[in-house]
Amino acid sequence: MANGLGLDSQAKAALIVNGVALIVLILLAWLSASKGWLLLLGGSIGGLGGLVHEFAQSKGKIVFIQKYEDGVYLGSLAGMFLGAVAGLLAIRGFVTGNLTDASMTQISYEGLLAGLALKGVAEAAGGTVVPVPQHPPALPPPPPPGS
Secondary structure: OOOOOOOOHHHHHHHHHHHHHHHHHHHHHHHHHHHOOHHHHHHHHHHHHHHHHHHHHHOOOOOOOEEEOOEEEOHHHHHHHHHHHHHHHHOHHHHHOOOOOOOHHHHHHHHHHHHHHHHHHHHHHOEOOOOOOOOOOOOOOOOOOOO
16 A cells, blocks of 8 residues: 555665664764774775665665566665675775774775675676667557547
C-alpha cells in the first residue's frame, strides 16, 4: 500500500534503515575525528561515502542487492561495507605513519571520496546497457476535421 509520498512499505523501511545508518556513521565519524582514532575514522567516513552514493543513486530505497533491467544495484549495506574498506585503504599512509602532516579534515575527505568512488565503480561494473529504440514511436493520426 502506498502512502502520500508514493512509497511502498519496503521503500519506507529502507529509508528508515538508511537514515539510522546515516546518523550512526556521522556520529562515529565525528567521535573518531575528535578523538584521533584513524581506523574508525577511515571506516566510518568511507562507509558514509558508500551510503551517500546509494542515496544519490536510489534515493535511499535499496538496502540489499537487487537486480533491475539496467544492472545490479548493490544497495546501502554493501555500499557501506565497500566504502569502509575503501576508506581504510585510502588512509593507509596516515595510519602507518608515513604521512604525518595531515589534518582530520584531509583524512575524512580522502576516505569519503574513496567510499563514493568504489561504490560507483562496483555498480558501474555490474550495469548493463538498456537498448534505446532506434526510431521514436509513431504519433497517432490527427483527428478528422470537424470532430
